[in-house]
Amino acid sequence: MAAAYDAIVIGGGHNGLVTAAYLARAGKKVLVLEKRPRVGGAAVTEEIFPGFKFTMFSYVVSLLRPEIIRDLDLPRHGLHVLPLESTVTPMENGDYLAAWGDHDETRRELYRHSPRDAEAYDEYGRLMHHMAHAVRPILSMVPPDPTSFDPRDLLALLRLGKHFRGIGAERLHALVKLMTMSSADFLDEWFETDVLKATKSASGIIGTFLGPRSPGTAYVLLHHYMGELDGVFRAWGFAKGGTGAVSEAIASAARGFGAEIRCDAPVARVLVKGGRATGVALENGDEFSAKVVVSGLDPRRTFLELIEERELPGDFVSDIKRFKFRGSSGKVNLALDALPSFTCMPGVGRQHRGAFSISPSLEYVERAYDDAKYGEFSRRPYMDIVFPSMIDPGMAPPGKHVMSVFVQYAPYHLNGGWNDAKREAFGDAVLNTIESFAPGLKSQILHRQVITPLDIERITGLSEGNIFQGELALHQLFFMRPAAGWAKFRTPVRAYYQCGAGTHPGGGIMGASGRLAALAILGDGA
């Protein structure tokens, strides 16, 4: 019997949609199956409270690969990214540290804290810019297999070695440091202002179960530095209509190329015959056949839930079982009657068009991690706050606002487990902390939604609520993601592929995994 589809993509998250779009663009007959009523996975916009639209989980865009925006012509499908220009960090002493869209203004602000750091800031920015450029080709490459004796892998490894030697000794050393150091240690080599280091290092801990003093976090610093909007490095933005609009734009592009997308269609398992994937079965029993099945889900569900363990080599199964998730982030979404005024910069103004970072000192962020390390949510957490309605007024009714609070740490494995009371206690800790920097906020709240890692798992399916489909730890990157020998989007089951953020290069609304997977599938002649 001929297969009904060339390819079935399990999961309509942004990576699955990118894979589907690229496959459809190449003339393949593609079906996307999404369990939820809408596409997007963790990149969705939902009206939780009447009139207020929430970017439920992920909230900023920047890592989306420019080649994808170009190839899929996403602006034509409604992608419109608005810049998020500033970051203000309120300090415990009532002062603040601000980084503005205007470079000179940022330097003047830094000078106020430390003339030395203002000097170092430019040099640091240049270095990170070069580092991001040096690493960029890696994002668009299929990782070679270091355990293979295949000449193609050896050649690719050699080329990789050559690339890194080509970037010059000084940058190579900086790269090794970035790959291995803690963000705090790395920043200590550059700056003296504590609040500056705290705020910068905070971007190194996002989505990890690590603190700013944990080795390996400097890499995540770089990972976030790779944000590239329309080819401009380090530009964070907010999608008009929320991150859900990004997913919708990719879905629209995929449909435009002829892909079929079905929502409310949860896949129960992948059909395997003779070591080869032949299609999928839905939870309602419907079966679809396909020449190729692609999973956009994380490695745990891709290999331990969708297919039988006996279809996989034992070593591989133990590797996947050891793959670390440990979700550590939560989210608090608020519908507001009015914008809060922060003590450090009173009133309402341009600061609300950017982010507020609750990272007053390195010790503050590190202590937030200490709580999580022993199984508690942070009593005073690190937070990244944005007001999407200030950038896109369509997100809230006139005069009202939505506030998105990304919170760390909220460990998935909470002592005693998560329940409704713990969730509310976590929400209270978040609001009490913000209230200490912005008194009066609590009285402006019309509605609050608190999301724990367990909620993220329940709603999106992301294992342990890890927003990156697996920790971005050094031993889980590149040719180790998700397992050594299986980082090329293929799997031990023939015609079964993986395309989620659990593959190289990993999380963020980047789409690179989805694109590389599609190219691998097409390269295999599917």
Next chain:
Amino acid sequence: MSPAPRWDAVVIGADVNGLVAAHYLARAGRRVLVVDEGAKPDTRPEIGWVPPKIVRELGMTGVRIEQPDPWIAAPLSGGGRLELWRDVTKSAEAIRRLSPSDAAKWPEFCTRMRRLAGVLEALYVQPAPDVETREVGELLRIAGLGLHVRRLGKQTVIDLLRILPMSIAELLDDWFENDTLKGVLGAAGVWHLRQGPRAGGTAFNFLHHHVGSPPGVFRPPRSTITSVLAALPGVETRWGTEAAVVAVGGRATGVRVGSDEYSAAVVVSSADPQQTFEPLKPQLDAEFVRAVGNIKSRSIVARGTAKLERPADFKTLCLAPSLDHLERAYDDAKYGRTSARPYVEAVATDSRLDLHVQYAVTIDPGLVEKVAAALGVPAGQVSLEPQAGHLYHGELTLDQILFMRPVPGWSRYRTPIEGLYLCGPGTHPGGGIAGAAGRNAARVILKET
């Protein structure tokens, strides 16, 4: 005053690396002087792997290498002790009483870790691979190292890539469930590091300290190599001699001792790089000075002794009941405080204990009392001394090993000061490996001068 004799090489530091370097140079016909600020040879045992090559090549006899059996004892919360032996099966039996599942995994764990330590051993008895080289010879050497690893099989390659950057806690959690066992093993992962067991790179530190030991023994041996070296003829050693490098116009000309200057064609320092370069700063490039200043060498270990009333009933006692205990001990150090409940390890010689206490930021009576209480001896019987600087002259973190040690770009023992070489634990392969840095350095010096 008669002019001081001219030496081919002056070595600063009569520690194991300084002496090894001196003897290799002397055996090649160089006139070598070793100077050391200490009044007399250090008779304490040397902790760490003694590469057999060094003993053989220098024709040393009488080097005693001790590794007690059982190599560790750890008290159990319900009374009794977990004792681990050189005999893997015997250890597995001991572990079985705590966890049958851990016991079943023990032999495989020991084999896999031993294989990785073997890779490190191969890397340690030669200079760090120079990743920036354009020389064919060096490229071939790197390729050879790569092949050496690949020949050990796919599993070893995967283990290397996966385990080296990991935290020791993650590694141990992958394998074992028992807290006592994980505490004993985890402690080796944080040795001399200002990191807790959950920090990436501590699995490497664990393997570094496994180097030179048989499978299933995770504490380095103790040896008499330094004493034997000090008595080995061939080099002249001057004790009680504090020396600083003298350089003119970016070239080392000798060392200054008090008001005297000993001139030498080559100066080799096994001292801390930060200390070695301090007087030379005006002649050094600002970037290099910054890199040296950035070497992380935060001392967090207090060593000392304790006196028991009667001979100890253990050989090595480890007081680190769990990974969380180690992590909490580190939490204090992270914020600049001495651990409220430190990790203590005691090596017994009759009724005398040699102590390793971590994490100690400062040494105060409170710490002495805590250590005494943990060991169950009167506080008056415990004496602790702070480490003068970091024992390894730089922590063994992933950003400070191989071609990044002591500072990026200068891992080949030579320095920006012509004629000045480093040979101490601050260079590759770092502390805890007796004499490897000294031998590697001497070979480079002999090739270059």
